[in-house]
Amino acid sequence: MNEAVYIGPDPKILQQVKAWRELYEQIVVEKGKPLNNWEVTALLEIYGLRDVDAAEHDAADLFELGRYLTPFIEDYKYEVKTFELEVPPSKVKRIIQNYLEGMAFALPMLLQVFFTLVIGYGIWSSLELDVRTATAIAMGTFAALVVTGGPAQAIGRKGLFYIKMEEYNLAYKITKKLFRYFVVQIAIVGLLVLVFNLFFQLIPTDMLFHMFVYYILLSLLFTTFAIFYMMELYGTISFYVLLGIFLVYLCHSLIFHLGIIYSQIISLIITDIVVFFDAFRRVKKLTEKSREKEGDAEPRLSLLFYSLNPYMLYGTFYFMFLVTDRLLAWSAIPFQPYYIWFNVRDEIGLDWALIVLILLIGLSEVIIYEFMYRVNEDIISHPYFEARKFNRLYSKFFIKFNIIFFIIAVFVILLVYWSIRLLQQNTEWDFIDVFFVDPTPMIFIFAAISYAFVANALTNILFFFSYSRYISVLKGIIFGLIVNFLVGLLLSRMLGYQYATVGLLVGSIVFWLFVIRFGRKFFKNLDYYYYSAY
Incomplete structure (x- = not known):
């Protein structure tokens, strides 16, 4: 009678089990312990695998592969992450902190x-x-x-x-x-x-x-x-x-x-x-x-640039928007040596107005962080049947922060102007005196108001970009640029170079209107934009 000889498990089977285990370890990194084979299958899909890829692991489809990997649920040591709950600073403290960061x-x-x-x-x-x-x-x-x-x-x-x-x-x-x-x-x-x-x-x-x-x-x-x-x-x-x-x-x-x-x-x-x-x-x-x-x-270069193209266009058109009025003003004076010729009075007015833009950009950081502090907690605390209540809450937030923004913008414009006035009265700097030579004050006022609209639009754009919404932003900056150019070109040639800044103002308002119009829609349907962002 021949005795049975034990020769051990098939090496091919051992190799396949090892491959399954390695795949399981890859799909659960930082994902936690799956509940069952259905969740394992979902993790396979998140990992990027398809039914055709399952064949490489000796499975008919992802569902079968998920069942093959399910035994590893219990014998795998999962990373346990501990989180310390961060106590948010007081509202006044965090507003100051976020403004300084902005x-x-x-x-x-x-x-x-x-x-x-x-x-x-x-x-x-x-x-x-x-x-x-x-x-x-x-x-x-x-x-x-x-x-x-x-x-x-x-x-x-x-x-x-x-x-x-x-x-x-x-x-x-x-x-x-x-x-x-x-x-x-x-x-x-x-x-x-x-x-x-x-x-x-x-x-x-x-x-x-x-x-x-x-x-x-x-x-x-x-x-x-x-x-x-x-x-x-x-x-x-x-x-x-x-x-x-x-x-x-x-x-x-x-x-x-x-x-x-x-x-x-x-x-x-x-x-x-x-x-x-x-x-x-x-x-x-x-x-x-x-x-x-x-x-x-x-990612392939073509796909990379396809996904980034809207943001690249926005960045290009935005800076074209900011320099258009300068180029129109500098080319509006007749009998100058070259078509574009540096204009000191125009530049000084615009440089001082830029300080308004800079001071208001800090406010953008405050608003976006106040939003982020609240939205994640609020959306969890509102069940799906309270979606309208949630959206109304943030529609009010949208109206409130925009009103506050423009009140502060008026204060900032006055602050910068009277700071220049005080410098003139208490110093002997020549460039301060140049500011008060016509038409520089007018250029400053138009440009400062323009930059207030631009700063407010940029604040709202932060919300849209956070949730991957860019179409209205791109349309707004393109139409704003066109209006900026056409109005500035017409007025600077008819009335004088300083009126190129009026083109900047009208273009800024057009840009702002596009952004605000989408902003109303965005916050009225924030639950949808929140969950469909990526």
């Missing part, structure tokens, strides 16, 4: 404007420049803002998305890919301008040189700053702006006594290099937080 977002722009007005120069602006050079540098600055507006939105949005999802490898890879692409884009635009001018000779060589150098250096700086915005390191950006201004001061006034142009170029080159290496050092450091099973498959 101001930190706009502080780099404030520093540039402040130092230009007080000591006479910043990193890329100066009151010492002759009109010819100032025109060239301003054109380079405007071009840099418009060309990098879209890239800044793309890097900030996609990189921050992966960081919030704790996909740090992808955050690093996508940031590198986008940055390389946009640097090439910056270079191509610059080359096209050079070739165009070579054939048509619109700008003299010296002006073209200044324009091109500032365009390249500022474009690189603004694009790299987008990485810091992505990581919400607003204070670091302000530090580098101060560093750049200090380097200009060092080269121009303190030690080397170089011309302001050379001082700014040296400062921009050094700042670009330091900011670039620090930005990518920080992004690379993010990968140290990566989990062992974190995915790193990059």
Whole structure:
């Protein structure tokens, strides 16, 4: 009688069980313990698997694969996360804190404007420049803002998305890919301008040189700053702006006594290099937080840009909107040497008005955080049959915060104007006296009111972008830009260059109306937009 010989389990079966276990471990990372095979199947779908993929794991479909993986539910050690309930600060404290954080977002722009007005120069602006050079540098600055507006939105949005999802490898890879692409884009635009001018000779060589150098250096700086915005390191950006201004001061006034142009170029080159290496050092450091099973498959470039295209267009059109009135005003005076010629009175009025925009941007941070503090808790506390009650609550919130915003905006405009008046009475700065020479006060008033509407629109846009709604925003900025251009063009040619600012005002109101109109719909159906965001 032959004895049965035990030869152990089939190695193929052991290998398949091992593969199933590895797959199970991958789908439950940070997901917790599933209840049954149905939830395991759902996790497989969330992981991105389809019925056709189940065949690779010897299963007919995902439901069968879910049943194969179900035995691992009980013998897997799940990570237990502990959370400390954060006690929110008092309302007054958090409003002050959030306002300061919002101001930190706009502080780099404030520093540039402040130092230009007080000591006479910043990193890329100066009151010492002759009109010819100032025109060239301003054109380079405007071009840099418009060309990098879209890239800044793309890097900030996609990189921050992966960081919030704790996909740090992808955050690093996508940031590198986008940055390389946009640097090439910056270079191509610059080359096209050079070739165009070579054939048509619109700008003299010296002006073209200044324009091109500032365009390249500022474009690189603004694009790299987008990485810091992505990581919400607003204070670091302000530090580098101060560093750049200090380097200009060092080269121009303190030690080397170089011309302001050379001082700014040296400062921009050094700042670009330091900011670039620090930005990518920080992004690379993010990968140290990566989990062992974190995915790193990059989306295809075509899909990446398809998803980012609306935000890139918005960033580009937004900066076009902000510079349109300047270009119209600077081209409205007859018998000037070139079609666009720097206008000191117009620029001073607009620079002071920018302070209104900066101060109001801090208010945006307060409002969006007050919203976030409440909405997650409120939507849980309202059952589905109380959806209308929930939406009415936030429709009232929408009306309330917009009214408060404009009351504060009036106060801020008056505050800035009377601050300038006090400076005139108590100082001997020439640029303060220039402010009160007609038509600069009128330009300031129109621009300040315009920026109040823009700041309010930007605040509402934060809600829409938080829930992936961008169509009305894009329509609003496009129609606002068209109205800004047409009204500004018509009035500046008929009545005088200062009336280009009226185009800015009317365009701002049109932009604001588009945003407010969608805002009413958004908050009336907030439950829908909340749950359908992604």
